Amino acid sequence: MMSPLSKALLLASLAVQASSAYSTIKVVVGKTGLTFVPNNITAAVGDVLEFHFWAKNHSVVQGLWSDGCQPTTRGGFFSGFFPTPAGVANPKVFRVTLNDTDPLVFYCAQNTGSHCKNGMVGVVNPSGSNTLEAYLAKAQTATTAVAPPTVFGGVVLAPEGDTSTATTTVSVSESAAPTGTSAATGTSGSSGTTSTSASASPTRTNGAAALGVSFAGLAVAGAAAVVFV
Numbered sequence: 001m002m003s004p005l006s007k008a009l010l011l012a013s014l015a016v017q018a019s020s021a022y023s024t025i026k027v028v029v030g031k032t033g034l035t036f037v038p039n040n041i042t043a044a045v046g047d048v049l050e051f052h053f054w055a056k057n058h059s060v061v062q063g064l065w066s067d068g069c070q071p072t073t074r075g076g077f078f079s080g081f082f083p084t085p086a087g088v089a090n091p092k093v094f095r096v097t098l099n100d101t102d103p104l105v106f107y108c109a110q111n112t113g114s115h116c117k118n119g120m121v122g123v124v125n126p127s128g129s130n131t132l133e134a135y136l137a138k139a140q141t142a143t144t145a146v147a148p149p150t151v152f153g154g155v156v157l158a159p160e161g162d163t164s165t166a167t168t169t170v171s172v173s174e175s176a177a178p179t180g181t182s183a184a185t186g187t188s189g190s191s192g193t194t195s196t197s198a199s200a201s202p203t204r205t206n207g208a209a210a211l212g213v214s215f216a217g218l219a220v221a222g223a224a225a226v227v228f229v
């Protein structure tokens with residue numbers, strides 16, 4: 001058990017860490033097969049996981065450690081699906097701010113090709129029995145991967161410096177897209193929620209606009225004949 005003093009010191013050191021430099025950890029999704037690269041991540045409170053989606057139609061969901069390819073029941077995040085042509089990165093990224101350093105697991109919820117079952121998973125701050133190896137074993141025995149009904153827990157936005165998509169205003173409705181989203185500019189403070197609930201406001205964003213509409217919707221509307229899976 002942790003003494004009150006060491007707990008106070010730990011909290012103080014976390015506060016110092018949180019008020020200094022945050023890192024943005026870029027995670028490349030599906031560029032080299034059914035993979036997240038890196039898939040075994042060490043991160044601090046306030047760091048941002050920034051998912052960059054490549055070919056096929058991937059997603060990222062925070063999982064439950066106890067049950068492969070199932071969403072966590074406490075908080076977490078879901079990016080929605082990002083259908084993306086071969087050979088290019090999707091112009092949108094999904095950013096998740098880490099609230100704590102607890103072991104966290106994530107997976108791709110695409111069932112065409114059984115992405116999660118085939119090892120498309122990753123972990124942050126593995127510890128104890130919550131490891132990449134342990135989760136891979138659980139994912140292998142999963143029947144289907146579950147995608148939450150709405151995008152939540154992070155923001156969908158254009159990468160910093162990309163003005164080509166940041167100014168696009170689109171309203172597309174799609175089953176996986178949240179309702180009632182709005183374009184928000186990424187100034188400081190809370191902004192750019194893509195969730196239907198009030199719980200998902202990130203506290204930090206970069207300067208790009210948070211569009212609140214996923215590329216999935218654009219692809220569905222604009223290129224019905226293209227198959228991404």
Ligand SMILES: *[C@@H]1O[C@H](CO)[C@@H](O)[C@H](O)[C@H]1NC(C)=O
Pocket residue numbers: 040042126132133
């Ligand atoms: C993941 O990272 C942890 C901590 O750095 C390390 O102990 C573990 O061996 C790594 N696992 C894999 C599968 O690379």
Ligand SMILES: *[C@@H]1O[C@H](CO)[C@@H](O)[C@H](O)[C@H]1NC(C)=O
Pocket residue numbers: 075076077096097098099152153154199200201
């Ligand atoms: C961080 O906290 C927010 C607000 O409670 C929540 O929506 C989000 O899912 C959390 N992030 C993670 C990675 O759990």
Ligand SMILES: *[C@@H]1O[C@H](CO)[C@@H](O)[C@H](O)[C@H]1NC(C)=O
Pocket residue numbers: 057081082083110111112216219220226227228229
């Ligand atoms: C992407 O995958 C999701 C989930 O399987 C599916 O609902 C959606 O139609 C797919 N989009 C495209 C353009 O293939």
Ligand SMILES: [Cu+2]
Pocket residue numbers: 030034057058059108109110115120
């Ligand atoms: Cu995938």
